[in-house]
Each structure stands twice: as structure tokens, then as C-alpha cells.
Amino acid sequence: MDVKEKIKQIEKQIEETVKDIESSQTLLEIKMKFLGKTGEISSLMKNMRDVPPEERPSMGKLLNALRQWTEEKFDKLEAGLKSIELKKKYAEEKIDVTMPGIPVPDGAYHPNTLITNELISIFLGMGFEIFEGPEIENDYYNFTALNTPQDHPARDMQDTFYLAENLLLRTQTSAGQIRVMETKKPPIKILSPGKVYRSDDDATHSPMFSQMEMLVVDKGLTLCDLQGMLDEFVKKIFGSDVKTRLRPSYFPFTEPSVEVDVSCFECGGKGCRLCKGTGWIEVGGAGMVNRRVLEGCNIDPDEYTGFAFGLGIERIAMLKYGINNMKLLFEGDTRFLKQFKG
Ligand code: FA5
Numbered sequence: 001m002d003v004k005e006k007i008k009q010i011e012k013q014i015e016e017t018v019k020d021i022e023s024s025q026t027l028l029e030i031k032m033k034f035l036g037k038t039g040e041i042s043s044l045m046k047n048m049r050d051v052p053p054e055e056r057p058s059m060g061k062l063l064n065a066l067r068q069w070t071e072e073k074f075d076k077l078e079a080g081l082k083s084i085e086l087k088k089k090y091a092e093e094k095i096d097v098t099m100p101g102i103p104v105p106d107g108a109y110h111p112n113t114l115i116t117n118e119l120i121s122i123f124l125g126m127g128f129e130i131f132e133g134p135e136i137e138n139d140y141y142n143f144t145a146l147n148t149p150q151d152h153p154a155r156d157m158q159d160t161f162y163l164a165e166n167l168l169l170r171t172q173t174s175a176g177q178i179r180v181m182e183t184k185k186p187p188i189k190i191l192s193p194g195k196v197y198r199s200d201d202d203a204t205h206s207p208m209f210s211q212m213e214m215l216v217v218d219k220g221l222t223l224c225d226l227q228g229m230l231d232e233f234v235k236k237i238f239g240s241d242v243k244t245r246l247r248p249s250y251f252p253f254t255e256p257s258v259e260v261d262v263s264c265f266e267c268g269g270k271g272c273r274l275c276k277g278t279g280w281i282e283v284g285g286a287g288m289v290n291r292r293v294l295e296g297c298n299i300d301p302d303e304y305t306g307f308a309f310g311l312g313i314e315r316i317a318m319l320k321y322g323i324n325n326m327k328l329l330f331e332g333d334t335r336f337l338k339q340f341k342g
Helices: 003-018 022-033 040-050 054-092 111-125 151-159 174-182 221-237 291-296 313-321
Strands: 135-137 162-163 167-169 190-198 208-218 245-253 254-262 280-289 305-312
Touching: 003 022, 003 040, 022 040, 022 054, 040 054, 054 305, 111 190, 111 208, 111 221, 111 313, 174 190, 174 208, 174 291, 174 305, 208 221, 208 313, 221 245, 221 254, 221 280, 221 305, 221 313, 254 291, 254 305, 280 291, 280 313
Parallel strands: none
Antiparallel strands: 135 167, 162 167, 190 208, 208 305, 245 254, 254 280, 280 305
């Protein structure tokens, strides 16, 4: 067919196809049919090779004019359609600011987080710094440097998860005491929260739980300073009427060692179900840092003394919020968790 004829035909075809077009997407598809790499106009241009050389300039002119005409036509149509589509989109997306909102339920802090934050704020207020040790520890920091050598019977007090011969999941945040004393010289005032692991599982014990450790090393510290600090912290967390009591105990890394009891805040010390009739509730272990531990960290025990205290966060949360099963703290049941608003 004669090229001029073909051009006319294409123009007519374009006019007809775009006549009723309503979407810019369809327009784009049609545009490709004519102007795309394999489109009709491009094919015509490729056929120029077959046109005799003397006719090429005039033919080229005609084809360029067709191309330009087509491009302008599609551009114009596209602009018009896009503007209609945008208006339609805006109309559909119109926001009625008078409509009632969709309520987003309030989140709640986990009881462990509440207790941890409370403890941190109490101890930061007393001038403590925070230290976080690793959860995967080696035997040295978790036991040996804490005066608990390989064959020490106290290793049986904490059923340990071993990862390799010398590598374990720490059983106590006390491991952090050594890491701190190795690198920092007294005066030391450290608070160390974190997860610990033991092969232990019942209503009041979990294989993974959280502890919070306090360590103070300075000149002239005595057990009275420990009791003074405990009194202060216990009153802040459980109430101003609550008293503390130190009971003799044993930990290899403290000497003397004590168990820390608080007077039952439920019955005021008269005896109830919570304190099992004793009037006292145990909250953690403590003591004066054993001089062998200080020596191992190159701190002179004749110049410095220290005290340490370790408690279980879940245990404090259970006491404070009256939770009777530790499992509730790990199950993630939102019916339970949403009761705790911080
Ligand atoms: C210790 O872990 C010592 N490191 C504490 C310490 C620190 C003593 C500094 C002296 C100086 P104990 O094994 O008693 O002590 O654990 C401390 C607290 O962790 C307990 O009072 C209890 O509240 C909590 N606890 C122990 N085992 C579990 C468990 N399986 N699940 C939940 N809480 C636990």
C-alpha cells in the first residue's frame, strides 16, 4: 500500500480507537500499539529502507509529522484523563472529619518491665550506673571467679544449661560483678538487670527468668550499709511501712551471706496466705563481697569492702501484683497483660 494511504489509515484508526477511551491505563496500552518499539508507526519507519532514496526525505518528513501528531494527541488525551481520574480519586478519598474515630486500644507494659523500670529508677536515684553483661557466659565469670570452682558443691544449687564445655547460659547476673570489677576500680555502684537461665520449672520457677543485681564497692562499707540501702529500696517499691530482715545464708561469693526478707505487705507481718503465716517474704540473696572475689579482680580487700544483692524480677512482680503462677508472666495472654497499666 502507498505510504501516504497507510498514514491516513493509521490516523483514522487512532481517532477511532481513542474516541471512547475512559482510562489512562487503556490509553497507554493503545499508545504502545502505535508508538511502541514494535508499534505500527515504528514499523513504518523501519520500512523506509525499502523506499527509493530520492523519495526518502519527503517520506521521512511525512512519517515524522505522523509521529509528532500521534505523540501530541496521546499526551493531550493522557493529561485530560489523568486529571479526571485524580478528581475522582480525591472525591472518593474525601475524609469526613465529623465521623467518629476507630478506637485504638491502649498498650500496657509487661509486669516485668514495670518492675524493672521501677527498680532502675529507684537505684539510678541512689547514684547507681547500669551494666548489662552477656547472657552467654563462660564458666569463669558465672562460677570460678565467683569463688565457685569446678568441684564446688554450690554449683548444684543452680542447674546449668551448658552450650559447650566452657560455655553456658548464665545462671545469675552475679557474673556481671566480675566483669565490672575487672575493668572498673572502686568506688563502684552498679545495677545489672538481665535474663538468666536454669533448668528449673514449676509454679514459682521458670527456666528463663530475670534478675537484678546491685554491687557496691568502696572503702569502709559494712553489712549495715547493705541493710540501709535495702530498707530504702524496699520502702520505695512495697510501701513505707515495710521492713527488711537479713537471715544468715550461704553464697560462695559473699561472706557473710544473707537472705533478704521483707515484712509481709499483705498482712503487715501478722501472718497470711501470701507469707505462709510467717509474716515475712523472701525477695533475694545478698552479702558482703567475699575477699577472695575482690582479690581475684585485683581489688585489695584490706582497703576496700563491698556488698551485693540479687533479686528475681518475676518474684517481685508476683508479690507486688498478687500473681500466683509464674507461667502467666511468660504466656503472653493479652487478657492477663492488659490489666497492667504503667
Ligand atoms: C542468686 O542467684 C544469687 N546470685 C543472688 C545473690 C546476688 C546473692 C548477690 C548474693 C549476692 P538465688 O539462686 O537465690 O541467688 O536467686 C535469686 C532470686 O532469683 C531468688 O530469690 C528468686 O527470686 C529468683 N529465682 C531463682 N530461681 C528462679 C527460677 N527458676 N525462676 C524464677 N525466679 C528464680
